[in-house]
Amino acid sequence: MSTRPTKQLEIVPNPHPDRKYMVEIESPEFTALCPKTGQPDFATITIKYIPGPSIVELKSLKLYLWSFRDEGHFHEDVTNIILNDLVSALKPRYMQVIGKFNVRGGIYTTVTAEYGEQ
Amino acid sequence: MSTRPTKQLEIVPNPHPDRKYMVEIESPEFTALCPKTGQPDFATITIKYIPGPSIVELKSLKLYLWSFRDEGHFHEDVTNIILNDLVSALKPRYMQVIGKFNVRGGIYTTVTAEYGEQ
Amino acid sequence: MSTRPTKQLEIVPNPHPDRKYMVEIESPEFTALCPKTGQPDFATITIKYIPGPSIVELKSLKLYLWSFRDEGHFHEDVTNIILNDLVSALKPRYMQVIGKFNVRGGIYTTVTAEYGEQ
Amino acid sequence: MSTRPTKQLEIVPNPHPDRKYMVEIESPEFTALCPKTGQPDFATITIKYIPGPSIVELKSLKLYLWSFRDEGHFHEDVTNIILNDLVSALKPRYMQVIGKFNVRGGIYTTVTAEYGEQ
């Protein structure tokens, strides 16, 4: 599991805890650094989840995603780290995180990781 | 269940009650207020349902969706409230409500809630 | 079942009756009248079917769809009527009719009805 | 000229007053009421201008556009009112306002008004 502090993520109680419903959140403004070259990477992060007891507070999620801005991360790793952090904070029934990274060297990379079952 | 008055929703008898068929209604003109800041939120609301004894009268549905214009609602909550109100009024075999909210703070949110089975 | 005369629909023998294959026909030029206001409604009608003994002759289908031009019909009803008429005339193994109606009052409506199993 | 109070519009000094450059601002979240029926209208408002001594502060522009939410306005009129108000506040070299209104009764309306020369 990730060791990054997740103190930025705030949660609020799920207003409809008895129903299995899906929340999809998309942020096209994710940026981190390449751990090899130090150059900026850019991605669209999509988070889909079926809430358990809590839903994520959107402003804190925005701050959480911004916290990667000056950190170095590989594509495959950072997508899984975001999934781990959000699962720890939200205890969802199901969650999927998709990291769609901008082209580098003529190659487009997308990483999709899941927790639980839909 | 929601406590909003649903008196605006009028129903008419299903003209083909013996067949399982799907009605999909999309309104790109939903607006409510943010309960935190009081600022307007905008969304496209999509309603898919397999009618039971009744179908919804479209003009009354339009008025029902307009009734949120001056109310404060969180994204996850209002999508489920619309589902609850329509299920109460229509007794459908199946219903799905999708709220696709305009970007706020660089984040797009979509909430999908269902009742019954397709 | 519908009581509209279906004499316009001509059928021809299925040239490959032993194979389950799909025919999809789309007409973006359907128009009828609103039974409440008398104003014109417009729709795209899509018909998908797995033929049984017969296939529909396309010119007669065009005339059949034109025959609604001066009639008043609700969206949910007319989609099912078209399905009933075509099932009566063609005896298909499976048929789906989709009526995608133009926006009215800021609301888009699509009705999907099926006969048999795919 | 319009008599609506324009106190919401705040201006800041143009940081490059010696250069003729273009600023384009688009808000897809404009809503007002129909003065005939009282029903909500929706539009995308686009503002293009070559600044004079001032540029508009974006948050105050957002509040200005929100101030129409509960007012009744005809399409042709409100587009010209927005132009008049912004010209009064900003004294631009050139300004164009485009109001692209959602479909009503099967008809889409766009109004384009200009001040000065490009």
Added chain:
Amino acid sequence: MSTRPTKQLEIVPNPHPDRKYMVEIESPEFTALCPKTGQPDFATITIKYIPGPSIVELKSLKLYLWSFRDEGHFHEDVTNIILNDLVSALKPRYMQVIGKFNVRGGIYTTVTAEYGEQ
């Protein structure tokens, strides 16, 4: 000039008669009959005009366009007739009418006629 009665077209005073501004109106729901075969034709009619003393009332324009529903007209002719009728009623500074007709026999036809100068 056309001899069709234009009594359906209602006008209202131009609220900003001193400014040259453009109004664009698009109706994708125009239908008439082919004068040769009697079969329905479909078109999108776009009207752009710089108002003179009057603007067109939208509901009366909708009724005016519907009045062609049972009449036979050639593509080139009906586009010019609409231009003539609107120029007679509105006395605009400039007007353009575009009729974009649905494909017939594998051929798409668009007719563009203008009055005055932009």
Added chain:
Amino acid sequence: MSTRPTKQLEIVPNPHPDRKYMVEIESPEFTALCPKTGQPDFATITIKYIPGPSIVELKSLKLYLWSFRDEGHFHEDVTNIILNDLVSALKPRYMQVIGKFNVRGGIYTTVTAEYGEQ
């Protein structure tokens, strides 16, 4: 000038000869043979013209375009031939013919020829 028989092209009197208006006709179903290899070529032919005394009858235009089906023509040549034939038959004020040919050997070719001034 071309020596192909143009007897297929029928003309009808221009119903609005006093106005300069534009007619645009698009046929995505043009096919001829490559004069080098005998293999089929495919193109979309677009014809724009300001009519003089006559307009083209659409069915005869369709037959005219079909008449190239079994003939060998180079891209640059056939586009000019169509322009020459239509100018001869219609005496337009202005005409433009665009031949947009399907990709061959990884290369897309479009030829645009004009007669008169717009």
Added chain:
Amino acid sequence: MSTRPTKQLEIVPNPHPDRKYMVEIESPEFTALCPKTGQPDFATITIKYIPGPSIVELKSLKLYLWSFRDEGHFHEDVTNIILNDLVSALKPRYMQVIGKFNVRGGIYTTVTAEYGEQ
């Protein structure tokens, strides 16, 4: 089964016969004649198959599809004939042929026929 000569279709050995993989081939340049009117029809033909012992040589497939150019065929029939001919020649594990025909009389037709199981 079809009686058209299939001598144009050449096959080559499947280079990876032990793996179930899919080949999809799309030709937007199919043309035949309408058996009723003699007028040209146009279609996009898509062929998907899981090869058995052989794969189709592409140039011979191109010639095979061209061989329909002067023949009269109904939409439903010709799609099945192409499937039959290719199954005879290739002995695939699975094959699907889709014929997507250009609009005629305002109606779009698509025929999908399959052989074997995916």
Added chain:
Amino acid sequence: MSTRPTKQLEIVPNPHPDRKYMVEIESPEFTALCPKTGQPDFATITIKYIPGPSIVELKSLKLYLWSFRDEGHFHEDVTNIILNDLVSALKPRYMQVIGKFNVRGGIYTTVTAEYGEQ
């Protein structure tokens, strides 16, 4: 199995080996030669895989795909060769390779090959 040297492919340990997650890599810049004519072919190669013990290092993958630039390969063969080479190097739980080749002779070809189960 392929006999091409795969020494260009470098692997790095999977940072989340306990989770089944999907990596999708797309390169629109693949080019090889036609083994018949020696002329260049172009394709978009898409690789989707669920990593096993290793993930592919992206720069080495880019070099690997470039290594085909001067080699002659049939479409069906080269897609399977890429799959074989990557499976050998990465030992994934699942892998799919899609080769979408540019149009040749009016025909588009796409080859999809898989290893393991999703």
Added chain:
Amino acid sequence: MSTRPTKQLEIVPNPHPDRKYMVEIESPEFTALCPKTGQPDFATITIKYIPGPSIVELKSLKLYLWSFRDEGHFHEDVTNIILNDLVSALKPRYMQVIGKFNVRGGIYTTVTAEYGEQ
């Protein structure tokens, strides 16, 4: 004029100095901070120029654009600063810089500044 150090911008001699030709460079990965809130802003920067004695070296341009990552800038200002810096370094015949900023508070902003004449 801007006082930011422009040492990152490297230039190379224009290989065709006698011809007026246009170079267009687009970077969808520009990010800076909002000078009011400190929150990240994102933009696509497009630079079009007719070279004078020099052209810009692309890697140094990339580094130059990255240098704004931790700085606070208003939209209108930063677009003009980039134009000033590039004009200083390159002495172009003509240059245009377009900053297309991501939506904030439901408002999209685009700034276009030019130097010289096209």
Added chain:
Amino acid sequence: MSTRPTKQLEIVPNPHPDRKYMVEIESPEFTALCPKTGQPDFATITIKYIPGPSIVELKSLKLYLWSFRDEGHFHEDVTNIILNDLVSALKPRYMQVIGKFNVRGGIYTTVTAEYGEQ
């Protein structure tokens, strides 16, 4: 002027030398090497010209564009070289060459060079 041998370019006489008409040719399959790194670059080359005495033979143009495959060229230079070579061979009235290069380091580059006047 360029010193590359242009012997691949074959010309044929312009079949309509008295008319100013435009030929547009687009090849999305251009590839060369980066002169700095030796890595492949990819581009779409578009050539528009008004023919003088000659038009280009398309197969020889294809071979000419392929001849850059193993050469190192900068974006700005190679676009001008292609223009120079084609002007030398064809003596056109007007010619424009556009090189639209694939993204490198998050930056898209397009170079547009012209000869003569349109």
